Amino acid sequence: MGQQQVKEIILKIIETIAPDADLSDVKSDVRLRDQLDMDSMDFLDIVMELRKRYKVEVPKEDYMQLETLDSCAAYLAPKFEAVAAS
Amino acid sequence: MVRRHEAPSRSTPMHYDVAIIGAGMSGLAAGIRLAYFDKRVCILEKHYAYGGLNSYYTIDGRSFDVGLHAVTNFAPPNVRQAPLAKLCRQLRLTRDDFAMHPQRFSEIRFPGRTLRFSNDIAELTDEVAREFPHQKDAFQRLLTVVREYNDVRLDAKPLSARRVLRAHIDDPVLTEMLLCPLMYYGSAEEHDMDFTQFVTMFKSILLEGFARPVDGVRTIIKMLVRKYRSCGGKLRMQCGVDRINVKGGTVESIVLDSGEQITADVVFSSAGFHETMGMCSDHSQNVPDDPVGRISFVETIAVLDEHPHQLGHDAAIVFFNDSDVFDYAVPNELVDLRSGVICCPTNYEGHESVKDSLFRVTWLANYARWNSLDEVAYREAKASLLADFRRRGESVIPGFSPHIVYTDMFTPRTIQRFTGHANGAVYGSPRKRRDGRTRVENLFICGTDQGFLGIIGAMLSGVTIANLHVLSQA
Numbered sequence: 001m002g003q004q005q006v007k008e009i010i011l012k013i014i015e016t017i018a019p020d021a022d023l024s025d026v027k028s029d030v031r032l033r034d035q036l037d038m039d040s041m042d043f044l045d046i047v048m049e050l051r052k053r054y055k056v057e058v059p060k061e062d063y064m065q066l067e068t069l070d071s072c073a074a075y076l077a078p079k080f081e082a083v084a085a086s
Numbered sequence: 087m088v089r090r091h092e093a094p095s096r097s098t099p100m101h102y103d104v105a106i107i108g109a110g111m112s113g114l115a116a117g118i119r120l121a122y123f124d125k126r127v128c129i130l131e132k133h134y135a136y137g138g139l140n141s142y143y144t145i146d147g148r149s150f151d152v153g154l155h156a157v158t159n160f161a162p163p164n165v166r167q168a169p170l171a172k173l174c175r176q177l178r179l180t181r182d183d184f185a186m187h188p189q190r191f192s193e194i195r196f197p198g199r200t201l202r203f204s205n206d207i208a209e210l211t212d213e214v215a216r217e218f219p220h221q222k223d224a225f226q227r228l229l230t231v232v233r234e235y236n237d238v239r240l241d242a243k244p245l246s247a248r249r250v251l252r253a254h255i256d257d258p259v260l261t262e263m264l265l266c267p268l269m270y271y272g273s274a275e276e277h278d279m280d281f282t283q284f285v286t287m288f289k290s291i292l293l294e295g296f297a298r299p300v301d302g303v304r305t306i307i308k309m310l311v312r313k314y315r316s317c318g319g320k321l322r323m324q325c326g327v328d329r330i331n332v333k334g335g336t337v338e339s340i341v342l343d344s345g346e347q348i349t350a351d352v353v354f355s356s357a358g359f360h361e362t363m364g365m366c367s368d369h370s371q372n373v374p375d376d377p378v379g380r381i382s383f384v385e386t387i388a389v390l391d392e393h394p395h396q397l398g399h400d401a402a403i404v405f406f407n408d409s410d411v412f413d414y415a416v417p418n419e420l421v422d423l424r425s426g427v428i429c430c431p432t433n434y435e436g437h438e439s440v441k442d443s444l445f446r447v448t449w450l451a452n453y454a455r456w457n458s459l460d461e462v463a464y465r466e467a468k469a470s471l472l473a474d475f476r477r478r479g480e481s482v483i484p485g486f487s488p489h490i491v492y493t494d495m496f497t498p499r500t501i502q503r504f505t506g507h508a509n510g511a512v513y514g515s516p517r518k519r520r521d522g523r524t525r526v527e528n529l530f531i532c533g534t535d536q537g538f539l540g541i542i543g544a545m546l547s548g549v550t551i552a553n554l555h556v557l558s559q560a
Contacts, residue, residue: 018175020163037166041176041549044558048123060558 001080003073010072013049017042028069050076055083099347102126102320104556105340107327108356110138111541112533114310116354116548118177121319123557128348129319130340132326132506136311138356139505139512139534140541142304148442150387150494151302152504153512155403155429155446158271158290159542160188160205160297168294169542176549183309186297187436189402194263196407201263205295218260228254232293237285238538240520240550247284262412267291267405269414270427270448272539274379274513276415283518283539290540296402298434306541327357332368336527352556356533356548358507358514359524366526373525379511379534380416382498384451386475389492393443394430397483404428404482414450420467422450423474428482445486447478453498453509468495507534522551530555 011023014036021036032038043063050056056079058066065075104120106113109131120127135141140153161168163181174181191204199217203210207229215222231254236242251261265279268287273279279287299305314321326343330353339347355362358379363372390397407425414425426449432440459467472493479486498510507514518537522530530551538547 016178018166019180021166039167039172041172041553044553045176048557052123 001077001084003077006073006076006080007069009054010046010066010069010076013046013053014038014042016049017045026069028073031067032069033067054080056080099339099349100128102128102348102350104128104352104354104552105130105348105350106354106356106532107340107362108132108138108533109136109311109321109323110356110533111140111307111310111544112536112548112551113138113354113356114307114314114548115173115177115545116532116552117314117319117321118310118317119549119552120556121314121317122178124318125556127319128350129314129321130325130327130342131321131323132343133504134324135504136323137303137307139501139507140303140307140544141504142302142307145494146492148389148492148494149302149304150444151304151431152385152496152501154298154303154541155271155427155431155448156189156192156296157184157186157298157306157542158287158296158540159294160186161294169290169546170294173542173545173549176553177310177313177545179309179313183313185299185301185305187300187434189296189298189434191401192267192296192403192405193401194266194405196259196263196266196410199259199263202401203292203295205297207293210292214260218257221255221257221260224255225260229293232285232288235282235285237282237289240554242282242520245281247279247281250281250284259410262407262410264288264292265414266407266412266425267403267427269412270405270425272513273414274381274511274518274534275516276381277413280518283537286539286543290543296434298402298431298437300437300440302431303541310545327365329367330362330365330526330529332366332526332529335525337529351528353529354522354532354548354551355529356531358511358533359517359519359531359535360508360515361506362529362531363524366529371525376515376517378508379513379515380453380509381513382416382451382453382501382510383448383512384421384456384471384497385446385448385495386471387494388445388475388479388490390443390445390489391491392489393432393438394445394483395433397486397489399430399483400433401428402430402433417450417452420452420455421471421474423478425450426478428478445479445483447475451498453502453511456497456499456510457502464497464499468497471495513539522555 047058103125106129159169194201201213214225328343329341331338337353339349360378429446476487501510514534532548532551536547
């Protein structure tokens with residue numbers, strides 16, 4: 001799976017969590033926390049939705065890898081590949 | 087010889103990832119979170135009605151709420167870190183699901199002084215400046231302290247709210263007037279409250295504010311039940327828990343009143359800390375260190391033939407106290423008539439079409455006193471309180487009594503009977519267990535004794551415990 005696709009997946013998840021968030025202009029390299037006013041509860045939800053929808057597991061010590069869309073894509077793309085291959 | 091057939095449920099108990107005791111706000115919210123994320127969840131509710139401490143009932147075709155005067159924590163949609171916004175995100179609900187209408191204003195009435203407040207803190211700030219001109223700056227400083235204080239951390243140290251207030255506010259009457267609504271709407275502690283709880287209440291009542299669904303608390307409860315079921319959660323009504331079997335420090339099984347056993351990896355209980363630990367099979371191991379809550383109320387309700395605002399009373403909620411000192415404690419008598427809360431649900435915006443126009447007065451009450459009465463004395467006590475209620479109504483709406491078409495009342499005894507909370511204690515134990523932990527490894531407390539306050543707080547309590555002890559643990 002390409003990094004662009006991962007970014008779209010993350011944005012879709014954020015849309016589920018916060019339907020009122022404005023996702024039209026999310027910068028790939030800026031912390032999601034700062035752009036979208038998200039907190040640790042929201043990040044837990046991204047992790048939970050990844051598990052629920054794609055069987056992708058993110059261990060607690062890796063939560064900081066989800067800081068920006070870019071870092072999400074870099075960190076998650078191989079995980080999506082691994083799940084697809086299994 | 088009679089051959090006995092074992093019911094299948096006896097030989098192979100149902101197993102769940104999480105069993106939740108109590109279908110109140112916190113249990114339902116925890117259930118939604120867990121079921122949404124594919125956990126097998128079962129909520130066990132003793133009563134035939136949902137809601138626990140925030141329930142509702144219908145008598146003679148008239149609808150009444152128990153508990154709810156106001157949904158606190160009402161914040162505008164753009165405040166994303168407000169508790170209401172967090173809750174909506176966590177439960178995948180929208181604000182529209184709550185169908186809430188804001189208050190116009192409420193009041194704190196002390197002898198010779200009134201502070202009006204609304205969902206805009208500027209109104210209270212002006213009122214403080216008008217009634218207490220020399221406290222204007224002090225109040226601003228207190229606002230800053232409250233705004234900057236992190237009241238949702240789970241490891242806050244106990245601190246007396248009165249002590250903090252004394253450091254900021256010189257006029258004791260202003261202190262009492264601020265404490266009055268905040269204690270009435272959430273303090274399990276008598277005389278004082280913990281500063282963290284004070285900040286939570288201050289934010290939810292004075293910085294955020296009040297709102298209400300037109301049909302009252304049932305709108306919220308029914309919506310939660312629908313959501314929970316749509317996520318695949320199981321809800322068993324009239325299904326009391328007789329015993330929690332604990333072995334080696336973990337819950338081994340739950341025995342229902344029917345004798346049926348179920349098992350679960352994790353158990354949440356919203357029944358109260360003291361009440362839950364009392365259900366444990368090894369309760370002799372309990373350390374009696376947590377004080378049992380004692381704060382309870384009696385509420386008298388009248389249906390009027392006209393809306394209170396048509397009779398000249400416009401405030402949604404009035405917190406009254408008949409002297410300059412506010413004495414928040416369990417009274418020695420049945421009821422303490424010196425202070426209380428008047429709630430007029432139809433004084434919220436958008437409530438013009440509501441059929442029954444209610445006028446409710448809530449007073450501090452003594453559970454032990456009410457519980458010791460025999461049936462005759464109990465009825466007499468209620469009748470006598472009704473006379474006090476009319477007098478209080480007259481003081482707010484002159485010519486009040488002829489407008490009454492129906493009355494009802496509930497007492498600490500009613501609350502104890504329907505919720506199972508010891509002493510009819512509406513706000514649980516003065517000692518909160520903010521991380522939900524108990525001495526039993528897989529048994530956690532949510533709801534009142536966890537310590538988040540109000541309706542939104544109760545739901546966030548369930549969410550927090552679900553996140554902390556199940557969802558983030560995988």
